[in-house]
Amino acid sequence: MSLKTKLSCAAGAVAAMCASVNAHAQSSVTLYGVIDNTVEAVRTTGANKVGGNVPMAVKDSSNSSLWGLRGKEELGNGLSAIFQIEYGFNADTGSGPSGRDQFVGLRSDTLGTVQMGLLTTPMRGLGGKLNFIPGSTSIANNIGIMTTLNGVQTNLNARLANTIQYTTPDMLGGLSAQVVYSPGEGSVGPTNSSVGGTAGKPINGMYAWGAGTQFARGPIYAAYAYETRRGQALLGAGAGLSGAGSAGMGVAGAGYSNDYEHRVAVRYEATWLSAGSTNFSVGWDRLGSKGIFGTGASTGSGETYRDAFSVSVMQKVGAQDFIFSYSVARPLKCSGAAQFGQCSDAQREHTGAQQMVFAYHYWLSQRTMLQAYVSRIHNGSFATYDYDVNPVVTAVANRTPGGSPIGVGLGIRHSF
Secondary structure (H helix, E strand, O other), X not given: OOHHHHHHHHHHHHHHHHXXXXXXXXXXXXXXXXXXXXXXXXXXXXXXXXXXXXXXXXXXXXXXXXXXXEEEEEEXXXXXXXXXXXXXXXXXXXXXXEEEEEEEEEEXXXXXXXXXXXXXXXXXXXXHHHOOOHHHOXXXXXXXXXXXXXXXXXXXXXXXXXXXXXXXXXXXXXXXXXXXXXXXXXXXXXOOOOOOOOOOXXXXXXXXXXXXXXXXXXXXXXXXXXXXXXXXXXXXXXXXXXXXXOOOOOEOOOOOEEEEEEEEEEEEEEOOOOOOOEEEEEEEEEEEEEEEEOOOHHHOEEEEEEEEEEEEEEEEEOOEEEEEEEEXXXXXXXXXXXXXXXXXXXXXXXXXXXXXXXXXXEEOOOOEEEEEEEEEEEEXXXXXXXXXXXXXOOOHHHOXXXXXXXXXXXXXXXXX
16 A cells, blocks of 8 residues: 555544544533432421321431433534433432433424423423422422312323423514423323322323413513313322322212313512512412212213412522512312312312411522521311422321421532
8 A cells, every 4th residue: 555545544534533523522411410408397287187187207308309411412504403311319218210301302493392202391390480499399399289289289290201392482582382292192091190090981082282381581581381181080090189088079980080270470580679689479370170070970070170379589698598488279169060078068168278488598609509498388177288399298198188287497409
């Protein structure tokens, strides 16, 4: 082989290597995570039967600790491939992992973004805007009041499996929207739910869809979201409100539930104080369920829903955050065959609840925060609301109506 040929081959190898390096340089993968641990003391008071209160317990709690990988590859002409793989874990016990957002998709500067996988829907994403607790973690958040039906999760605030989501590009300098759909994949079980049990005959099959829109410009953020999960059969599966030993709504074991939710959140940041900014958040949520009620399907259909409202204020002073939050869930509204049990004339007016939270954050750095808080939920005599994260009594069926949770916590949160 001549010297000229050898030099040509060497130049070709270098060019190929450079092309490979350039191709890899167009991709980026980021490792990230959160470790959040608190020591909490919790108990309940005010239960409407003797022995129904839970005595004080002290526990070390892991508040939505997680790790994940996020990646992006530039494909040219404003188009990029994106992915995310995220898992939760329990930093207090070392158990896990549990699946969180996991998807692959395409993002276009002009056409918007398409994602497929296990996703945070517009409804769930808006839940974090209802308070100023990072990640809506710990008993200091108000999600237990704002996203449940008398303490029961219909999972409309949960991630949605088997999902396709489209997000528009930015419009009009801050306006965007999303639509989301999950086909349910022909299942007759509660596929979009963490609740166990055997579902009854679904109406129109099990599927879910939702939509959201938000406007964010300067100090103003305003958003609306809607979602419905059809044929979940959560209440009919013997879970939640119809669980054994609960106050119960008597949902038929062979029934179904079509569940829906509307949510609005508005935030505003004011800087009129020289000491630091003041942030305001107000929210409204309507959560309901339509289903077959009674001891059998022949009893007929019914509906129950409730409205909830919240207001939160955060005053920032240097490295400190002072937070106050007040939330209220109105009593259940019921119609049709739902008007007994918790929806009877004697009980439904006493199914409301209120929550007050005082929280304090001190930021040692942009990634490390110390936190302290006190949180109190006051339940009506037939209400069973509890904290969404680290509830005093996990199973709704085991909660005594009227038992009101109260707790204090102290901990540290670190992001990487």
